[in-house]
Amino acid sequence: MKTRFLFPYRFKIIGWILLVPSFILGLLLILSDQDIFNLEATVFALYDSGIFEPVKAFSPIRNNIVDELIAITAIVGGLLAAFSREKDEDEYISQIRLESLLWATYINYGFLIFSIVFIYGIAFYQVLLLNMLTVLLIFLIRFNFILYRTSKAYA
Amino acid sequence: MKNTLKVQRAIHNLTQEELAKKIGVSRQTINAMELSKYVPSTVLALKLARVFDQKVEDIFTLEEDD
Numbered sequence: 579m580k581t582r583f584l585f586p587y588r589f590k591i592i593g594w595i596l597l598v599p600s601f602i603l604g605l606l607l608i609l610s611d612q613d614i615f616n617l618e619a620t621v622f623a624l625y626d627s628g629i630f631e632p633v634k635a636f637s638p639i640r641n642n643i644v645d646e647l648i649a650i651t652a653i654v655g656g657l658l659a660a661f662s663r664e665k666d667e668d669e670y671i672s673q674i675r676l677e678s679l680l681w682a683t684y685i686n687y688g689f690l691i692f693s694i695v696f697i698y699g700i701a702f703y704q705v706l707l708l709n710m711l712t713v714l715l716i717f718l719i720r721f722n723f724i725l726y727r728t729s730k731a732y733a
Numbered sequence: 734m735k736n737t738l739k740v741q742r743a744i745h746n747l748t749q750e751e752l753a754k755k756i757g758v759s760r761q762t763i764n765a766m767e768l769s770k771y772v773p774s775t776v777l778a779l780k781l782a783r784v785f786d787q788k789v790e791d792i793f794t795l796e797e798d799d
Contacts, residue, residue, distance in 0.1 A: 666759035670771050728761040731768055 581672065585662040593658025600651035601711065607645060608707050611700075619643045649710065656714035660721070674724050682717035736793045739767045741785045756780040 607614055621641050626634040664671050689712060693705040742752055749763045758777065765771035773781070782789045 664759065666753070666757070666762075668758040668762050669774050669777060670762035670765055671759060673771070725761055728765050728768075728770070731764060 581663060581667050583661070584667065585658055587663045587665055587667075589658045590662035590664075593655045593660070593662060596651050596655025597659050598655075600648050600655060601715075604645075604648045604652055604707075604711075607648065608704050613642055613644065615644060616642050617644050617647075621646075652711055653714075656711055656718070660714050660717050664725070671725070674721060674728075678717050678721040678724065681720050682713050685716050686713045734769070734772055734793055734799055735796055736766060736769070738763070738781070738792065741781075741787065741792060742767075745785060752784065755784050 603614070618640055619642075620638050621643060623634055623637060623639045623641075626637075626639050628634065686709070690705075690709060693702065693709075697705050742749070747755070749760050749767075753760045753763045756777065757780075762771065762773075762777075766773055778789050778793055782792055785792065
């Protein structure tokens with residue numbers, strides 16, 4: 579079946595290899611709230627609302643880029659794992675894909691509303707960091723669970 | 734919608750995997766159709782009919798609530 583907007587099948591495994599380690603590292607980074615290691619670099623900031631420093635815009639700044647690298651790796655990995663073609667991508671799999679995406683969006687915003695109401699302070703900032711990946715994670719879990727269940731179900 | 738896929742598959746002595754290969758879909762799709770969890774597109778129904786050398790109506794039939 580012709581499918582537009584999906585990556586080739588071989589990218590799926592690359593996605594998982596990028597996603598799993600970077601997600602674990604990212605989770606450690608968020609929960610420990612410390613720099614695991616330091617990688618200072620000069621980066622171009624469109625905008626930097628420094629907490630103890632003056633605001634900077636359109637200028638180079640020094641920054642520990644470990645968290646940026648982990649976030650980008652996790653997002654790219656997640657996108658590849660979620661939106662690479664299955665080996666035999668067909669109409670039924672497309673339907674599961676669409677349903678799972680709808681599910682993921684609903685549950686994600688459900689979580690977010692729950693967090694807005696019940697989580698306060700710095701913890702809410704941590705929720706937002708996690709929220710970068712929750713749509714993809716919920717999608718991956720639901721999509722792969724249904725595929726697995728359908729392949730095991732006995733007709 | 735009801736279907737006789739499983740019977741047809743037995744008559745033609747095909748596994749789900751083999752049937753899936755013949756019409757170019759995943760094995761999950763065959764299984765989902767046999768479990769009546771998925772209603773195939775017209776294209777897929779016609780392909781199945783061609784493999785079994787039957788009319789689509791002989792494989793798929795409407796039910797009361799359709």
